[in-house]
Structures are given as structure tokens and as C-alpha cells.
Amino acid sequence: MEALNPANTLPQNIEAEQALLGAILANNKAFEKVSEFLKPQHFADSVHAKIFEVISRLITRGHLADVITLKNYFEQDGSLDEVGGVKYLVKLADSATPLTNAEYYAQFIYDKYLRRELIATGFDIVNNASKEDIDSDASEQIEEAEKRLFELSNQGDVNGGFINFSEALLSSLGHIEQAYQKDGKISGLPTALDALDNKIGGLNNSDLIIIAGRPAMGKTALATNIAYNVAEYMVHAKDLDEKSKGVAFFSLEMSADQLATRILSTVTQTNGHKMRTGELDNAEFTRIAAAVRELEKIPLYIDDTPGLNINTIRTRARRLKRNKGLGAIVIDYIQLINGTGSKKSEGNRVQELSEISRGLKILAKELNLPVIALSQLNRGVEQRDDKRPLMSDLRESGSIEQDADIVMFVYRENYYLQNEEPQQKLSETPEHLQKRIEEWEARKRATANIAEVIIGKQRHGPTGTVQLFWNGDYAQFGNLAKEEYLPERIGD
DSSP: OOOHHHHHHOOOHHHHHHHHHHHHOOOOOHHHHHTTTGGGOOOSSSHHHHHHHHHHHHTTTOOOOHHHHHHHHHHHHHHHHTTTTTEEEEEEEEEEOOOOOOHHHHHHHHHHHHHHHHHHHHHHHHHHHHHHTSSOOOHHHHHHHHHHHHHHHHHHHHTTOOOOOHHHHHHHHHHHHHHHSGGGGOOOOOSHHHHHHHHHSSSSSEEEEEEEEEESSSSHHHOOOOOOOHHHHHOOOOOGGGGGOEEEEESSOOOOOHHHHHHHHHHOOOOOOOHOOOOOOHHHHHHHHHHHHTTTOEEEEEEEETOOOOOHHHHHHHHHHTOOOOSSSEEEEEGSSSSOOOTTTTTTTHHHHHHHHHHHHHHHHHHHHHHEEEOOOOGGGGGGGOOOGGGGGTTSSTTTTHHOOOEEEEEHHHHHHTOOOOOOOOTTOOHHHHHHHHHHHHHHHTTTTTTEEEEEEETTTTOOEEEEEEEEEGGGOOSOOOOOOSSSOOTT
16 A cells, blocks of 8 residues: 655645634634634644634633734744744734635634544554554454544544643533532432432543442342433433433343333333233233333433443444434443453453453543443352441452442342341240331331432542332332431331
8 A cells, every 4th residue: 555645645724724813813703613623733734723722822811812912922932933923923814804704614624634633543553453463452453443533533632631720620610510500409410319319419421330239139220210310311401412312221131121121110110020921901001002102212222232341332332422422321230241351361350350340430531421330249248237238348349449439339128127037036035026026027117118329439429328219019219208207227
């Protein structure tokens, strides 16, 4: 393949860059139309990039950007000659006409930039594929290539780099303002579980959220309820753009139709067992059929492919965001994700889980959305009298605790109470045994519809426990009516 000569063939249009700069100098309001997407690095000419950067700085600080203010700035900076002197600044100002369409020229400049980046990416892909590197197989190179293309299509700058502190402060202020203006004063996506939202501030972008628990505690039910509630919120959310509307659910344990059945059970308040066995009356079936027609518009996407690895999950999430839109990811569950097969983690499951949890955190940051990942806990929980999970129960799962922004445990006391009927002790009177049985039965009734979500770690907020309504017939988590009605723990 004949090599390209970058000096002669890389896409660029110097005249368009000059016309745009001239249009902004003639009327600073033109800057408002292009500043959302056009950055200094998008200019092919480094002089034009520097001039645009200074224009941006002046206008955003409330100053006028014209030949005089630019001249003064570059003189003080000692770089006036580098940008062609006063004559070149005057030439730029004169290049604008009353009919100059700043937005059109900006789009033209940005398009040329993307083409240059595509060419650079293409060369890198060819060069990397030509190398025989035992630590980087073809699938990893495809993953890296797709990542660069995704970043290019969404951000325009594949190289990343430092962000000025002032930009970070403005971004932070934007998030704070968004939280201030929202009902309920939460900054992230609402889960519709009020006590949980109040504790964690909703699901926030770039956060890795771990939901952990022993089997039968309701981890999948909680994740499914949250996924559906968030997707339903997205349908009518006016503060979200279309590319941020969508929830991806990677179900590595249950099939897509099993997951859909769970959601239908919750939404229609129909017993899940009756739905699976077909023991429905006409009214129930009619209600379910009507719900299906309503739920078709919910942007919830299920991938039930078993044995996915973290690279495949990242690739599919990127494609979904690019093609349909994506604002949150749910993965059920971490221990079912396969390792990438890299040499450093081969044969070491703890190392693989560390690689997976780190990959999930990177995915949350890269796509700028919350990632919820479920995790099993070790059996140590079962050996304690108080079976409420602790952070130490996660330690065998690699670096999950370290990578997660939020770790929450699902706990249902009633599940354990079912198997703890009091037995008569030596020398215990029947009356005393009967009293203990009555207390046990009272506690079972009091906790029958109570679930605890124990927040063991929250990087940006408090830890603690929230209590939710639980209905096992419908695999449903919901809000408790009033906190004062919750039962007290025996022994507290």
C-alpha cells in the first residue's frame, strides 16, 4: 500500500478556518453557535488553533474579541510574531463577509479534523496488526480499534489529556445546579426507590455501583426493578438527550424472556409462578397483554449471551450507545463474566475478577454513565449469628471493593427467620418455649415485606441502611409507606 504524504493529502481547508475566525472577530455572537463542539485542536493550522483559543478565552471571560484585543493579548504573551503579526489579524478580520455562515464553516472544519483522525487511526490499526505481539491478540486489537473509533465519534479527541481546573469547576457547578433544580434534590438518574435515592443521590454518571448479597436475597430483583424504573423515567425525561436514553441489561444467568417475565410480574402485579405455569384467568391475561403493548416503548435492552468477557461487554455497550442511545448499564453478575485470557491473569480467578472490576469502572468513566454490577458474597455470612453482610465479605472478590464507588448489600431477615424456628432447650419449660415461638412468629410477620439495603461504601456520601418494601410474589421492591411503621429489631 502506497503511503500517504501527510503534508499534501491530509484533509484540511485553511480558507474555511480563516473565514470562520474572521466571522467571529466581526461578530462575537457567532462564537456561541460553534463553541459547543469546536475546539482549538480541531484546526489544521496551529496558528489558527492558537488564535481560536485566545478568542475563546476572551469571550468566555466577557471581553470583546477583535483585532485590537487580540493584538494586546499576543503582545503581552510575546507571541504576536508567531501568529503572523497585526497584518495577519487584520487579514482575518477582513476575510469575513456579511453573509458568512459561521456554523457551516465550523462544521466543515470539524469534519476535516475527524477525517485526519480517522486516517491516523487507520495507520495505527495497520501498524499494530502487522506486529506479532504475544501479549496483544487480534481480538484485543479489534477492541482497541473500536474504542478509538467510539471516542472519536463521541468526543472528537481520542488522545484525552489534561483538563483546565476552571473547566472542571464549571462542569462541577453544572452538576450541582442540575441536582438543585431536580425534584427530590438528587443529582443522578432516579431509581424510584425514594429512601435509596435520598441516600445515594440517584445513579450518577461514571459511578460503578455494586449490589451484593447471598443467593435468594433479591439481588436480581432489585437490579431488574431499578433497570425498569430508570428506563421508564427516560421515556419522558426532558433533561436527557436521545443518546442518553436507554438501559442495557447484561443477563449472564437468566434468559431475556425470564427477565421480561419478572418485569411483567412486577408491573402487572401478577404472581410470577402463575405466569410461568399458565394458571391465569382471562382478566389476568388481558392485563398482561395490555401491559406488553405499553412496555414496548421502554428503552430497555437485554443481552442474555452467556459467558461474555469484559471486552465484549464494552464493545456491545459502545455500539448500543452509538446506534440507539445508552444512559445506564446493569450486569448480572460479575462472577459469571469470563476473563480475557490474558497471560498475567491466566489460571488466577482472583486476578481475573480484579481485571473485570477495573474494566467495569473504566467502562463507566469512558461512556460517562452509571454501571450497576451484581456480585455474590462468600459463605462466611452464613456462619455468623447476625447475617447482615459486611464489607469484609467482598474481600475474596479481587478489587471490587477498591474499584466500586458504591457498594450496597441486599439483606432480608425474613428469609433466615423461616429456617430458625425455636427448638426446646434442655431444662426449658414449655411456657418459655411457647413464648419464644410467639416472638419468632411475630418477628416473621413484621419482616415479611421488609428488605434492607445496606450501603457499606459510598465514595461521595454517607453509608448506612435503608429499608424497602419487598413482595416475593411479584419480585418487587418498592417504597415503604411510612418509616415510623417499620418494625424494631429484637434486641435493639
